[in-house]
Amino acid sequence: MGHSERIRIGIVGATGYGGQELVRLILGHQGTVLTYLAATSDVGDATALFPQFTGASLPNIQAYDSAVCAQACDTVFVALPSGASGTVAAELWERGLRVIDLSGDLRLPPDLYEAWYEKPAVPVKYLETAVYGLSEWNREQIRTATLLANPGCYATAVLLALVPLARQGMFAPGTSVTVDAKSGVSGAGRGTKLAHQLAELADNFFPYRVGAHQHTPEVEQQLGFSTRVLLTTQLLPMARGIYACAYIPWLHDMGEADVRQVYAEAYEDAPFVTLLPDEVIPQLKAVRGSNSCHLQTRLDERTRTLMVFSAIDNLQKGAAGQAVQNFNLMHGFSEMTGLSAYGLAP
Amino acid sequence: MGHSERIRIGIVGATGYGGQELVRLILGHQGTVLTYLAATSDVGDATALFPQFTGASLPNIQAYDSAVCAQACDTVFVALPSGASGTVAAELWERGLRVIDLSGDLRLPPDLYEAWYEKPAVPVKYLETAVYGLSEWNREQIRTATLLANPGCYATAVLLALVPLARQGMFAPGTSVTVDAKSGVSGAGRGTKLAHQLAELADNFFPYRVGAHQHTPEVEQQLGFSTRVLLTTQLLPMARGIYACAYIPWLHDMGEADVRQVYAEAYEDAPFVTLLPDEVIPQLKAVRGSNSCHLQTRLDERTRTLMVFSAIDNLQKGAAGQAVQNFNLMHGFSEMTGLSAYGLAP
Amino acid sequence: MGHSERIRIGIVGATGYGGQELVRLILGHQGTVLTYLAATSDVGDATALFPQFTGASLPNIQAYDSAVCAQACDTVFVALPSGASGTVAAELWERGLRVIDLSGDLRLPPDLYEAWYEKPAVPVKYLETAVYGLSEWNREQIRTATLLANPGCYATAVLLALVPLARQGMFAPGTSVTVDAKSGVSGAGRGTKLAHQLAELADNFFPYRVGAHQHTPEVEQQLGFSTRVLLTTQLLPMARGIYACAYIPWLHDMGEADVRQVYAEAYEDAPFVTLLPDEVIPQLKAVRGSNSCHLQTRLDERTRTLMVFSAIDNLQKGAAGQAVQNFNLMHGFSEMTGLSAYGLAP
Amino acid sequence: MGHSERIRIGIVGATGYGGQELVRLILGHQGTVLTYLAATSDVGDATALFPQFTGASLPNIQAYDSAVCAQACDTVFVALPSGASGTVAAELWERGLRVIDLSGDLRLPPDLYEAWYEKPAVPVKYLETAVYGLSEWNREQIRTATLLANPGCYATAVLLALVPLARQGMFAPGTSVTVDAKSGVSGAGRGTKLAHQLAELADNFFPYRVGAHQHTPEVEQQLGFSTRVLLTTQLLPMARGIYACAYIPWLHDMGEADVRQVYAEAYEDAPFVTLLPDEVIPQLKAVRGSNSCHLQTRLDERTRTLMVFSAIDNLQKGAAGQAVQNFNLMHGFSEMTGLSAYGLAP
Structure with missing residues (x-):
């Protein structure tokens, strides 16, 4: 696949542990190119912050801006804390992107969300649109999803x-x-x-x-x-x-x-x-x-x-890995693309 | 308490982890003196084997001999593997010592022992004599025990x-x-x-x-x-x-x-x-x-x-510590003697 | 030693790791009684904060007040961060207490202190009074010290x-x-x-x-x-x-x-x-x-x-343990009082 | 690259830690196919022994046999303990395979080897043939090597x-x-x-x-x-x-x-x-x-x-990773083939 045909990926919340793991996995995914990284803190040179990516060519981490993000990306992973993540996911989805949200914000009906998270839920429209991404049990719906609620770990x-x-x-x-x-x-x-x-x-x-x-x-x-x-x-x-x-x-x-x-x-x-x-x-x-x-x-x-x-x-099947698995389903890649690593033992 | 009035303690199985912890606790117990250490392997200078005891005056670790042990000690802790420990404990008890056994050999009736340990049980006489040493729930029996089955961790x-x-x-x-x-x-x-x-x-x-x-x-x-x-x-x-x-x-x-x-x-x-x-x-x-x-x-x-x-x-409340607690009950010491250390945090 | 004859001990900076280790050691020191605990944060019930001391009878942790401290104690350990500790130590020493300071504030001449710590030094009077507490190499001076600079780890x-x-x-x-x-x-x-x-x-x-x-x-x-x-x-x-x-x-x-x-x-x-x-x-x-x-x-x-x-x-020989060792020298206790624990292995 | 054009790889000493890491890397190397695994112990089903490879299609682990190995493979990694590894490497090289040896057996002249390893060296012919595989400093020689001494960690x-x-x-x-x-x-x-x-x-x-x-x-x-x-x-x-x-x-x-x-x-x-x-x-x-x-x-x-x-x-740059890097040089692959993983943090 030529570089120009690759799907342009953004990660919002790139500095958290889920975000870092997404960066690692997307760097190894041959159908994608990482074009946008945003975080609420720690903006700047990504490899200075995360020396494990030394040698990689990464976009700078910037403060999140939905317009900039929408322009730079085809699909975005949102990995912000619950309470902030769902709103960003909804906003980017409204701009026409496909969005995979790793937080708890899009997984529950409003009453349960508010009872267990003790925060206001996002508008019900988004909750109804979001497809729950337990990959093995919801493959068909995931394939056509444009807004995805990635399961909790x-x-x-x-x-x-x-x-x-x-x-x-x-x-x-x-x-x-x-x-x-x-x-x-x-x-x-x-x-x-x-x-x-x-x-x-x-x-x-x-x-x-x-x-x-x-x-x-x-x-x-x-x-x-x-x-x-x-x-x-x-x-x-x-x-x-x-x-x-x-x-x-x-x-x-x-x-x-x-x-x-x-x-x-x-x-x-x-x-x-x-x-x-x-x-x-x-x-x-x-x-x-x-x-x-x-x-x-x-x-x-x-x-x-x-x-x-x-x-x-x-961080993998419990977060970033399953998110990439869902991304693969949504984009017609083989489910294992970018996810073929075996366990690091010992 | 003068040194000569102290209770002479032996530990059989001194090189295992339970045995080492017993050594550590007995060294800090003011009513005792450690007079005999035995093991099935690793005989020799105890501080060379266990550098944490550098500076302590410890008897050499020797191959177990019941007669030597009986002569050297008033009370013996036996901390051998299950299957070997109970026999040694019984033998020393027959020689008139008070014995605290840390293995599983004296804790169960023969049928249950043989079913779960898949080994032959010690003669029922010893099983009936042995007092189960869950200190907090069996204090009165423990005080008069001469053969004690220390609970599992x-x-x-x-x-x-x-x-x-x-x-x-x-x-x-x-x-x-x-x-x-x-x-x-x-x-x-x-x-x-x-x-x-x-x-x-x-x-x-x-x-x-x-x-x-x-x-x-x-x-x-x-x-x-x-x-x-x-x-x-x-x-x-x-x-x-x-x-x-x-x-x-x-x-x-x-x-x-x-x-x-x-x-x-x-x-x-x-x-x-x-x-x-x-x-x-x-x-x-x-x-x-x-x-x-x-x-x-x-x-x-x-x-x-x-x-x-x-x-x-x-290794403490689950083994050596409770064994010393039971020892204290058996010998009329305050229950906390030698056991006053607080948790090592951080 | 009767409880009333024990030396009354205060610890300022009791919630840090050096402070906690001091609490642990003083609780096991038979010539002392812990009468005062102070910290810059986390005031309140000490055992709620530090569950390893469950069962111990500890004074509440309070905000530091030199007059209260001076009244409650004979000797005080100060274990605040460098830059704050030396001033408190000096203040308590001026009130007539014997003081053992665990920070770097009293260990160096002013020029070296200011060059390496990048903070203003305490007045030279205190630097000259403070005895460096490398116990094994300075025993004689330590015995008569009233203000002690405990060495770095x-x-x-x-x-x-x-x-x-x-x-x-x-x-x-x-x-x-x-x-x-x-x-x-x-x-x-x-x-x-x-x-x-x-x-x-x-x-x-x-x-x-x-x-x-x-x-x-x-x-x-x-x-x-x-x-x-x-x-x-x-x-x-x-x-x-x-x-x-x-x-x-x-x-x-x-x-x-x-x-x-x-x-x-x-x-x-x-x-x-x-x-x-x-x-x-x-x-x-x-x-x-x-x-x-x-x-x-x-x-x-x-x-x-x-x-x-x-x-x-x-935290022991590198901080609280050596501080207690120095305390023993300063007060005529045997050097090992309260410090007889062997290494916790495994 | 079609499966039939892939280079057939054997690993002798597959159950050690270096061997396991080789398996993991070769499974992710698109120019190779793993055709032979041997070990001195633990023969049998590789995924039962190493559950991290669950889902992979691995040859059974067998007792080493040079003829079987030579028939099954184009290139072999030998990761046996020093003292055994060099002999096997030499033997397979004599059979015409390209061999990468991860032990210390081919890295030193005989006198130094025998002085520091306290074992007999392999015949000098092999020591002279073996190319030292510090990849970054010996690329040109490595490209034409048929017997390679992979550096120590x-x-x-x-x-x-x-x-x-x-x-x-x-x-x-x-x-x-x-x-x-x-x-x-x-x-x-x-x-x-x-x-x-x-x-x-x-x-x-x-x-x-x-x-x-x-x-x-x-x-x-x-x-x-x-x-x-x-x-x-x-x-x-x-x-x-x-x-x-x-x-x-x-x-x-x-x-x-x-x-x-x-x-x-x-x-x-x-x-x-x-x-x-x-x-x-x-x-x-x-x-x-x-x-x-x-x-x-x-x-x-x-x-x-x-x-x-x-x-x-x-286990990577210090052993299996550098071995694969050298393999890439020897076979004309890009140096990074199969080695593009970034550090697993956190």
Whole structure:
């Protein structure tokens, strides 16, 4: 593909961790050219700010201006904090761009958004237009989307584990699923915070936002609202990765082999989501730096509990990677374009 | 207390992580003198092997010999691997010593032991003699014990979280409690293993022995066997600490304030176990290097689930620290003697 | 010692990492009682802020007031940032208290201070009064000091490695010593900084303040100014510890055995400083949480370079631990009182 | 390039860390197809052993057989331990394959090899045939090489920092350069070792093989043997990365701007080696997962010492990445083919 035919990409919120990962992925995507970077702080030379991009030819980071952005780009990724991101996404979409928003602003109906995010929602018009970008479960709608709500990191890890069962009607109405999830701290963003300083977080582990994490309604919405989810979110002393353990009261007589079959079929054509061989437990290191999701199941007969384990890189499949996957679907690229890296182990 | 009146202490299995922590604690315990160290490997000069003890006057580490040990000591801590430890403990107890065993060998009835450990149990005589050393819940028996089964690390973290409710009859018979527990890798012992090399485990996280961890029956036994426990055990990329999140289906109408009152009363006189103030979530760093257990509760109204969070240092309250606490009870020392260190933060 | 006879201790700057470590050590020091805690931020209940002290009885943290402090205390540790600390120390000393200052404000003559710290020096009167507290090399003066300048963390690690040679006249005038030093990030203090967030610093390593670190003149002053020191300071992805490698052009014909003898004699009566056995290389984990300094030498014949390795815990021997050691000397306690903890390994 | 025209690649020693990184890079190299994997242990299904390659189509790992290997491959990377690797490399080269050896076996003349590796050298014929693969400094010879000695990880970091000065004759004969180097533990290989277990190495730091590291003569050879190098090698508590600080006595009157000019010219056409802008210090995270080397200089006027800082990923530019770079040169690919990943930060 000639350079002049490439899709011109902008990233608004380029300096956050999601934004940096988008830059990294777009630089390796052969159908695109990066033409616009904006941020609310840290404007200037991108490679001075981010030495990992030394040698790359990057546009300067500028203060966001919708007209300038619209002129420079065909498609824009918006990766601003929730509360700011949706408005920018809507504005650029109104200017005729295709927009992929990585925040929580376009994922929920207004009442749920306002209850869990404690901020005003964007106008309902945009919420109705936005397509939810859980790639493996919404491919057809994503292909024609012009405004896309990219899923949350925890929500992605949990939904890839639970949707196969939900679509098979395997949760009795009223079932409560307990999800104990752990995340690397990059998920909390690049803003400084005492609890996220290495001196505090190294050798440490603790839950946060217990029972109140805003990805809870996002998960319940995709499961159809008949299943309640208790989502415990916890910080791991590492930069990247989400590990979710879902505990499902198992009232069926369906055995583990049948459950495995459900997953195998669900992800038969999904290049990034894999039910691992029976004896292999997912681990975070195997997916770090890749867009993969590794799944595993275990049925505990003693307590009649089905466990589903799910591991992703929060900045890839949980954010920028899935955003690029959705971009590929929206633009007719192969789903894996620019996303073929394997996990960086060791 | 003069040196000559001090209790002479031996440690068999002194080179493992539990053994090293025992050495560290006994060196700081004013009522004891360390007179005997034995190990199955690494015999020789203890400070050459363990430079953290530079400057301490330690007996050489020798190959274990029961007669030599019995002559040198009044009380012995046995911290060998399960399968070897109980036999040594029994042997030394038969020689008239008081013995504290840190392995799993003396904690379970033979059938459960053999089913979960997949090894032959020690003779039932010793199992019946051994007192289970969950200090806060068995103080009176411990005071007169001569053979003590020190609890497992996961079991301690979980039981300190669940026993208060169990003793109040708050689990309906047949309740299943899900416990998602995470541990630093020192809990796996000092033997080398590929998965525990830093190059593999740094930036990593994964479960192990899913549904099969041998501390499961230990927990259920203390809860009275009417409650089933699903215990998921997972490795954190750090050396020390256990964090357990217990999820309890909450069918009562008892509210959170009442639950907190149960814990407050249960641990009123316990110097090491604390229900933290309502707004403070336990974190591993706050208990690292101390014998403390920090607890917290949360009642999720949406799913009617009571969560109990429990944080300990696996080598202290989960092993050597509780062993010394039990030693103190057995010998009439104040419970905190030698255990007054606060958490090493940051 | 009865509680009423204990020395009443205040800590100004109690919430920083040096301050927290002082709290931890004073709580374990049987000759003292903690009567006053002050900070410039985070006033209020100390155990709510620092859950590692759960169970301890601590005074509330208050805004600093010299009159209140003077009334409440006999001796005060001042652990404020350089530029603020020295003035507070001087003020409290004028009120008749004994004062131990942990900042750089009282360690240098005014010209050097102002050149390297780029701040105005405190009045020379206080600089002349203050005794430099490198405990092992200045014991006699420390015993009678009323105003003490506690050494810097890097300076301590480097000086304990180099002073034995300097005092023997083993550096030819004009010798340049290269010191490559690495520190855990707690040495940078508790203020938040992007580069110190775990997401940035985990899996990372880099030098900072190259050729400009303010501990350089502190080291050169103690070596007598005839030796130049090039000090490279670097951040390790961990909370605690300083590791210094000193490279000394070795123009003597003195061999390594003689060098070792110099160290052995220098630290014969020093309970915290040890030249390790020949085959044992210092490691940070062995000194973590202890007041120890571990040293080792190697003479490289190929390049005629003497290497000296030095490992300390920056918050202990590099700050709060040495401050308590100096306190012990000033008050006639045994040097090890409250400092007997061995390294927290693993 | 059609699949049938691709160069058929074998990797002998595929299960070590260098081998795994080769697999990862070759999977992303569009001019190659991976046709043969061999290892001395862990034979079988490669994705079961290395879950990071889930989804990739990999040949099974088999026990090494030179005839099978020769038939299956055009070019082979040999990444066995030193002592075994060179013999295999020679054998495959004799069978007419092009061979890239990642061990130390083909880098030194026999006397130096035997003195520093304490093993017998391979026959001198192979040592004379092998081309040293420091890509940036030996491009022309590499292009026609059929047997290539890939440089050591430490040697690469150090040589990229020092060769520009050496080639300009800027070291006076007899100069001693001190290099203080730090490495992630993956450099020590995938064999298990107590000191490399996470429980031992987390929060730790220490030197090893002091004054005896086998990359020392490799560096000196490339500098022309008139410069002595003291190389201190140390373990960082992380998986990947080498950071080298070179300290050079600076007797010239050449200033820092001129020095920078030397580096700028030396690496003008080198896509992977960059002298960073003056104010930016290299950091390991910026090169992690990339084939980049970041350099920086500082001239300390006080001690007349030139410092050169060099950061690489030990498994990429220090091993597998440079091997692929050399492969590209040998086969006429663009130097960056398969190596375009930017550093994985955060």
